[in-house]
Amino acid sequence: MLVNTKAIVISALKYGEADLIVKAYTLESGLKTYMLRGVLKSRKGKFKASQFQLLTQLEIIASHKDKGTLEYLKEAKVIHTYASLHTNVVKSSLVMFLAEMLKNSIQEEESNPALYAFLEHSFEKMDEMESVANFHLFFLLKLTAYLGFQPDDSEMDQPYFNLLEGTFENVKTNNYCVEGANLEILRRIMTSDIEEVQHLKLNQTSRKNFLNMLLLYYELHIEGFRKPKSLSVLNEIFN
Template sequence: MLKKTQGIVLSSIRYKESSIIVKIFTRELGLKAYLVNGVRTQGNKSKIALYQPLTFLDLVVYDKDSTGLQRISEAQLHRPQQLIPFDFTRTGIALFITEVVSKSIYENYQNESLFDFLKKCILDLDSKEVRLGQFPLVFLIENARYLGFAPENAEGFLSESRSQPFSAIELQQAQNYLSDLMTDSFANQTRISKILRQKLLDHLLDFYSQHLDNPGNWKSLMILRQLNI
């Protein structure tokens, strides 16, 4: 059966000589894996560009009840990205977001509220006004809410974790900053040192690791470190 839906690309891998298998988080159908044939041939470079991480698509797909690979009938850009593909920092953050989401949800998992949040994240990350340094932190806090394991307050984020990398002074600063992020989200204007911000990011990823099944190492964290985030 053909169905229309919106989708956010999470990842893709090569398949045989000219095809790819792409994982797309769709609004109505949940997380699906699609086989896309012939996109790696010389004349189809524009088509493979549709399947870069965090690309937002309008889709017509074949939807089968069985699990496994599905097929895409039509795929079009919902909104071309203006900054993310051409800015190393934004691209790095996009890869971080896709890794976190990929490790947080499973095949056929559907959550329209989470999808709408991710759509907003893409729009914010692609805007000039966003503060990039705090973006991964805000994303982790908000994303945990939609996944259902976020504490009610900043103190909970700090106490419900095995790692405590903060000094006594840093702990209070971290709690105040997290509280501001939880209140103001991406619009927050509070500033802290890069060292403390990085410790908070490590801490929140450890928090995630305790709530996810076998998340493994966070590979994109190294990219963020190289970008001084």
């Protein structure tokens, strides 16, 4: 089936000497993987490797067999050029981390327009922002709503948050109940918009501890979830 759709690049893996295996989240068909032959060596081919930088927004025409195998990409063009995501050192490190998080979290090969719109808007906003130190915390927390395990905000005044159940509770019921600083940050981010989160004052330790808590939350709710290898790079950048 021939599909014309918007797509966001999630990963691009070199295969052999000249090929790329590109994983993209598409508006029409969810997660798809494409084999691009000779793209790394051919100067006259219809694709350029630069088109497939992480989180790049594309419009593509592709042939989808929808059998869970590698698909065939016929055309691709960049439809939104970022000003700073791939040139700013801090932002490019975040791009690497967030792309890997998406690769490890999104599994469905089906359309989810709301998720696509969230990703599209988030990365354009990140490109515009001056301070992105808290962006990934906000993004990962908001992403849970589209993945099916958004924290229940109906009892936010309770003294514990149960990572296993995704609920605020008045007593500690298991070893996955958090309190203290992480609980306060969770409340703040849940009730803030992206503009307010930019100005949230967190030190290096608080930011790292909260991110580790979020990663555990993902691990508890996504079968087979793996912590991103780029986490160490991100920690170095924010050090």
